[in-house]
Amino acid sequence: MKQQKESLRLLEEALKDLESPKGAVLSAIQKISRASVIMDNTDIHKWCSIQLGEQRYTSVLRKYVDTLLAIQDDNSKELLDELAEYQSEIDEIGLKEELHYSIEELNAKASESGGGYVNIGFVEERYADLVRTKRGNDGTHYKNALNKHLNYVRTKAHDIASRMFNDLKFSGTVSNCFDLLKNEVDDKLLDLDPILAEQLMLAFKSVSSAKEEEWSQALTTCRRLLEGLADQLYPASKEKTGGRALGQGQYVNRIWAFMDSAIESDSNKALAKAHVDLLGGWLEKINKLANKGVHAELGQLEATKAVFHTYLVIADILEHLDEDVTTKGKPDINTATIDELEALLGVSRNIAKEIFKYRVKEGFLDCDTLAKISGVGAKTVKKAIEEFIIDE
Structure with missing residues (x-):
């Protein structure tokens, strides 16, 4: 840039x-x-x-x-x-x-x-x-x-x-703009819930694959990610809001309810909720087609659209979140959260995020791969050996 x-x-x-x-x-x-x-x-x-x-x-x-x-x-x-x-x-x-x-x-x-x-x-x-x-x-x-x-x-x-x-x-404006959006969403979602962030990054990786089963997996991942996000933002309840049920299965309604309470501007609120409704309804339709075995309708384009829509919806949601990051301790570097990487390695938040992203991309971290990440030096690798279970 x-x-x-x-x-x-x-x-x-x-x-x-x-x-x-x-x-x-x-x-x-x-x-x-x-x-x-x-x-x-x-x-x-x-x-x-x-x-x-x-x-x-x-x-x-x-x-x-x-x-x-x-x-x-x-x-x-x-x-x-x-x-x-x-x-x-x-x-x-x-x-x-x-x-x-x-x-x-x-x-x-x-x-x-x-x-x-x-x-x-x-x-x-x-x-x-x-x-x-x-x-x-x-x-x-x-x-x-x-x-x-x-x-x-x-x-x-x-x-x-x-x-x-x-x-x-x-030239490439769409690509460049989406890269900007993707990086911003990935970073913020890592702060909120690294597991959800990992799911989203893996979904994006899947739509670039040449394997049809990975496209289908990306669609499923988007749906599950929204369900997990709804659990984070607006836990299920027996109540209703705006005539909408807020049970465990009504994840779109619960995200909608969160936006209703979190966004002050009526116009912004309407746009954001409409976007969530669109994505939720579209994913449900795709899911039903998949369950019926209508494979002709489920190609790479549909999977890519799902992932892009998901990024856009999450960008809307994250814009109205207060940061609330907690720290937990786990010994394995390949299951560690973004907070654990930052705290136990003694690195900056940005470097911790790069480590996390690299792990998602490659699927595994050891001392050799860790050392290849920008911003990671010999001291950090040594610290990783001391604080985490990591293959040397």
């Missing part, structure tokens, strides 16, 4: 430079280059390097374009062989015709009077000097040719920066 923000900041600043009459093209190219490194976009980084005059790329490109120009007057085998040799060098360093040496790119760089393959900052300086001194050329560089070169690079850079910015900001 931090890298994404930094890349977006750099690209936004680059676009401002390119859109401002006083903005420097050199500055914009440098920012795009840094963003491309963060985003691991090697093609764009190479294009920026060419604009910055990096010899590794510009040397062979200069020879390539000079040979192309020469072939227009002398289509000899010798020149064609040279061109093929330069083409091979270009391929070896990974340059792509559509980006790094397109017809437009070559036309912009071909003329020495426009600066050629020098650093774009030099082109800016020479053009500014000619404008300031009101001269058309300095004997080598011509104002019009330099301006043409600058306009090409400015336009191309703007197109590249715009596409990078939009791709980064909007």
